[in-house]
Amino acid sequence: MNSISLNGGQKLAIKYFSVAVALFVAQILFGLLSGIQYLAPGFLHGVLDFNITRTVHINAMVVWLLYGFIGSVYWLLEEESQTEISGLWLGNAAFWVLTSAVAVVVVVFLLVQTGPGDDFTRWFVNEGREYIEAPRWADIGIVVCLSIFLYNVAATFNKGRWSGIAGVLTLDLVALAGIYLAGMFYTTNISVDQYWWWWVIHLWVEATWEVLVGCIMAWGLMKTLKVDRKIVTTWLYIEVALMFGSGILGLGHHYFWIGTPEYWLSIGGFFSALEPVPLVAMVVHAVYDSGVRHMKSSNNPAFAWLIAHAFGNFFGAGVWGFMHTLPQINLYTHGTQWSASHGHLAFFGAYATIVIAMFYIAAQYARGKQQLGDDLPDRGWKWKWALGLLNLGVVGMTVALLISGYEQSFIERAQEGSTWYGYFAAQVHPWFIQGMEWRMVFGSVTAIGIVLLVWDLFTIGKQKAIKVKAGIVQT
Amino acid sequence: MTNVVFWWSSESFWKKTAIWVTAFMFIVLIVLTLDSLPKISVGSEHVPAYSVINHRIGYEFDKTRNIQAPVIGPEAPLFGKKLSEKDAEALVTHGKKVIQGRNCMGCHTLLGNGSYFAPDLTKSWLDPGWGSEGIREELMLDFLLNPTDNARSFGSDRTMPNLHLTEREAKAVIAYLKWMSSIDTNGFPYNFPVIEQEALQ
Numbered sequence: 001m002n003s004i005s006l007n008g009g010q011k012l013a014i015k016y017f018s019v020a021v022a023l024f025v026a027q028i029l030f031g032l033l034s035g036i037q038y039l040a041p042g043f044l045h046g047v048l049d050f051n052i053t054r055t056v057h058i059n060a061m062v063v064w065l066l067y068g069f070i071g072s073v074y075w076l077l078e079e080e081s082q083t084e085i086s087g088l089w090l091g092n093a094a095f096w097v098l099t100s101a102v103a104v105v106v107v108v109f110l111l112v113q114t115g116p117g118d119d120f121t122r123w124f125v126n127e128g129r130e131y132i133e134a135p136r137w138a139d140i141g142i143v144v145c146l147s148i149f150l151y152n153v154a155a156t157f158n159k160g161r162w163s164g165i166a167g168v169l170t171l172d173l174v175a176l177a178g179i180y181l182a183g184m185f186y187t188t189n190i191s192v193d194q195y196w197w198w199w200v201i202h203l204w205v206e207a208t209w210e211v212l213v214g215c216i217m218a219w220g221l222m223k224t225l226k227v228d229r230k231i232v233t234t235w236l237y238i239e240v241a242l243m244f245g246s247g248i249l250g251l252g253h254h255y256f257w258i259g260t261p262e263y264w265l266s267i268g269g270f271f272s273a274l275e276p277v278p279l280v281a282m283v284v285h286a287v288y289d290s291g292v293r294h295m296k297s298s299n300n301p302a303f304a305w306l307i308a309h310a311f312g313n314f315f316g317a318g319v320w321g322f323m324h325t326l327p328q329i330n331l332y333t334h335g336t337q338w339s340a341s342h343g344h345l346a347f348f349g350a351y352a353t354i355v356i357a358m359f360y361i362a363a364q365y366a367r368g369k370q371q372l373g374d375d376l377p378d379r380g381w382k383w384k385w386a387l388g389l390l391n392l393g394v395v396g397m398t399v400a401l402l403i404s405g406y407e408q409s410f411i412e413r414a415q416e417g418s419t420w421y422g423y424f425a426a427q428v429h430p431w432f433i434q435g436m437e438w439r440m441v442f443g444s445v446t447a448i449g450i451v452l453l454v455w456d457l458f459t460i461g462k463q464k465a466i467k468v469k470a471g472i473v474q475t
Numbered sequence: 476m477t478n479v480v481f482w483w484s485s486e487s488f489w490k491k492t493a494i495w496v497t498a499f500m501f502i503v504l505i506v507l508t509l510d511s512l513p514k515i516s517v518g519s520e521h522v523p524a525y526s527v528i529n530h531r532i533g534y535e536f537d538k539t540r541n542i543q544a545p546v547i548g549p550e551a552p553l554f555g556k557k558l559s560e561k562d563a564e565a566l567v568t569h570g571k572k573v574i575q576g577r578n579c580m581g582c583h584t585l586l587g588n589g590s591y592f593a594p595d596l597t598k599s600w601l602d603p604g605w606g607s608e609g610i611r612e613e614l615m616l617d618f619l620l621n622p623t624d625n626a627r628s629f630g631s632d633r634t635m636p637n638l639h640l641t642e643r644e645a646k647a648v649i650a651y652l653k654w655m656s657s658i659d660t661n662g663f664p665y666n667f668p669v670i671e672q673e674a675l676q
Binding site for chain 1: 484485486489490492493496497500501503504507508510511512514515516517521522525540564567568569570571572573574575576577578579580581582584585586587588589590591592593594595597598599602603604623627628629630631632633634636637638644647655658659660661662663664665666667668
């Protein structure tokens, strides 16, 4: 890969993106295993049980998205601050420390899996709390590495130039790193445990991550469509106001049933119902700017994934979240496949898409700042098919899981009152199983999509870059 | 095209709005958290003390709230052994650590949160599937010690893998589940039929 023209931050970003792609593949692989276990419960039973495959599936996702975000910020840091990164060597060291830690955690998850009910297990094997299963030592490592990242970002902007995007980004990263601490303690009281656990999960995914991708989107639109800085910055502030205005107290929709006071039903219901509003603003913004620029982009795949992000975020996080956020409905849908359906479309639509857009921006520049427009040698069939298959696959899984979720809500929850018998009565019902079969079909479509995506990311622009070097075509 | 920028569409207006809205919402969240935490501490109205495992627990319809709520009945010590507050806390704590250490949330949900591959455990202590009060503890213990052979999957092929719990660990898990069933979850799960047991009053 010709990376001579890249700045220090961008070279570090390529490292982060490379690990992110590998973990994305791992996420899909373990997702397929988990999906098979729904249909064939004996599959890997006692060897690699569902609790392990699912843990790796969701943790690989959280970590690859985080790598994608960190990489994206390093990618834009020098351009946005107009100076060289402060303490880049420290950032590089943090990358290797973090990556080694992730590798050790995954190996321990796969080989040791679980441990006795003592503090050692929680510190060194598995914390056993969904999404933040990583043992405590790894938590500390993550905080140290995030602090170094934060230092790189803040010190660089401080040395160079503070822009609107820079300010929002830095404050958001402070919040993101700080909130992680809320999940780093032990308590026997599950109500208090889940109260703070949701600070990490919700305030990351439904607040700080959203603002972070808002920053990346603002920068991405300037980059791919050459939209005015003033316009994207104003939109970014509007999004921050709406996002934090609804999302911070929207946290309350996780406080309906964990032992918390009843007033959370009203607060959580009201504010989380407003959460789609900023996502509408993002769609309007992206579509309006695209129209104004007549869709003329210097990087078609990145631009397409940015648009996929705008709509995916709105439908996945916004619509699918809204559908079951009111307590009157959530009483029946909480903890069913509804959540899985929402989770698939939201994480993909809101986050995977925009990180993939950044992968393409990186590929474009790493191969000599060329245009990735309509004139790609193979007409860009790989990125187009990857885009189509990945979106079709995830949307298909989302609908399939929703059907299973509906069935579960009616039979297990409403009819049978959530007993163990009710749970299994719903799980063995043909409607539920059909949903799971279709999920497997569309999961496989997603898997084909990712093979194409990885192939494309490794090859896109390469032929053209060679021709440019030989003086056959101009950039 | 003129370059008039209205105050409501200016960058500076939205910058200030973003800052004020975020700060305000965050302060409200802090205030609500300070109010909520004492209300969910152990020994509060919603979250009973760990020694509740010495009592019979019910889940009955509350007419004023129009939902089911936990009811704490007369003494019915777990495994016939009444525990002091301190011992009860130690046992329940051990149970929670086993539940985290074996990654139970990787398949089950607790208070509805976790994975959806196995039944919710919120009120599993009260589940009618355990037959009756008299045999419940024994069945739960047998199940946890050998879940594959004592599968309770009601016609499904999905069985819990053997997580090799010791008897001490299994009893601690049961204590934890009993304590958790006494938490007031605002009526979740809805319309739950409780196991046959003696009167609560």
